[in-house]
Amino acid sequence: MVDITAQEIERCAPLDGVRTASRTSGSRIGFEDVSVAYGGLTVLKSLTLTVHPGEIVALIGPSGSGKTTALRVVAGFVRPSSGRIMIGDRDVTDLAPYDRQIGMVVQNYALFPHMRVEDNVAFGLQAQGAPRDVIRQRVPECLAMVGMSAYGKRYPRELSGGQQQRVAIARALAPKPQVLLLDEPLSALDTQIRRAMIDEIAKLHHDLPDLTVLYVTHDQTEALTLANHIGIMRDGEMQAFGEAQALFRHPPTRFAAEFLGRANLLSVGGLTAAGPGEARVRFGGAELLARNPHNLPEGRDCLLCVRPHHMRFAGEGAVANALTGVVQSVQWQGDVHNITLTAEGESLRMTCVPMAVPPALGDQLRVCFDPSEVTLVPEDAPRG
């Protein structure tokens, strides 16, 4: 993560009042074969991606995978070594940040400390030379949008982290940008405030459905809750991209399965077709039925992705898709019990509603899962 400063936010403030005066419909963000290199090292590699008008796309991925770089290249703080950046139908690759009609919110708020809240929010409008009466109307409007109407006269130091971030969002939205870039906007906040802010951002986007949002985060909950589409970055490349639920339910690679949500990935073999979109596989002595959305071919060794919350107790008698494991650990976490089992030499995590009498360490436990909830995933190609 490369921190973005108040000076850079200042450089985003649009100077052209005519073109930024109103946002009547959404604009796409387009990366067209964009690469970025620092000192000869390519950290963003041929990225092609469209964020459609009114959509939220979240970029997630490990530290250093190029998420912030992708965002900064849209903002205009970084020049691509090749490729083009589009906002709407405009090629903005050679435009300065302030001429791109973007709003930006970053992790460390980057509010101007010497300005009151209302002056922070007015900043972009003043920079574009908006008339005073427009500013007088727009500033309270934006503060109301983020629930900060009562705080206009305060200085940033007189606000909590969550309140500062709300002001930062109001400031970014005041000039009615076409696109909003969010760089880990909630990562400095504690868990409870972060949850509340996720709801608020969702509501904000509901109220501003034309706003196109590119959202960089480490937090898969934020990505899954807010984004229409999610891109998973790795080593400067888009490793996987898809509609949020589809990517979660049917991850295309091991890396995607592990990065988005928690997953048990069992090594299975002997794949045979079993009806449309389904296949049977062997896991030790057990035969299991699963979704095969990636059409892996017969005979293929692959992984079975079982989410911990999809595992259930099988009880006695013959049950399809059942495994027997030995309990290795039991943890109570208030609203769930987490149980770890070993089965056929592999470790499996299970999440279930809290039990009055949980299983004990060393117990044999039969568990099962619904074929429609488990997915076959190809093993990632070796990286070299």
Ligand SMILES: Nc1ncnc2c1ncn2[C@@H]1O[C@H](COP(=O)(O)OP(=O)(O)OP(=O)(O)O)[C@@H](O)[C@H]1O
């Ligand atoms: N100004 C810079 N000069 C040189 N290298 C840079 C610069 N900015 C970023 N990098 C490098 O580019 C790579 C991608 O960085 P980037 O900040 O985009 O990653 P990220 O995925 O956002 O990481 P994080 O999750 O930690 O924020 C990293 O290896 C980083 O060290």
